[in-house]
Amino acid sequence: MISETDLRVSEWRAADFINDKEDVIGYINGLLEQGDDDVLLEALGDIARSEGMTKLARETGITRDGLYKALAASGNPSYSTVRKVFAALGLELRVVPADPAKAQSA
Template identity: 55%
Template sequence: MKKATTWDAADYLETEADIAAYLNAAFEDGDTSVIAAALGDVARAKGMTQLSKETGITRDGLYKALSPAGNPSLDTVQKVVRAFGLKLDVSAVSA
């Protein structure tokens, strides 16, 4: 009998283009739990320990904030996004 493996988005986020597209989709969805989970997936793909060093936020704090049940502050989101080498951008919503 074959055993199913757990799919993890972090295993497939290899390039900056992959990461940017993944995060853009999460932000376009607009659901804060989806955004937090996507940031967490990218954080795990990049390495939580390194991200902790770059942001000054503890690993435990990152895991908690960037989980689907997390509620990261805007400051945390901004630090994490910058550590990924990206920036948040605002644009008008088409009607």
């Protein structure tokens, strides 16, 4: 039998479970559907860590420390930073009609 002193629990990190572009897309789309902006921005930090901050810093032209600060749970990244991170990840931000019927009448 395992005693409590034998148990070791490590912190769960989403970045450890993001393995490919499909994981990234599913993660982001799922969070967009939830509509929680803070969680979405935190997820960008998870994704950035899974890709490697040094690599993203080089590709975005933003310092590694700047990325860590902007994509931290308490960060407040600019649209430009978010756009650059998406581009470095090989992703685009797009607008699609939420209700195609309403889009036709606009």
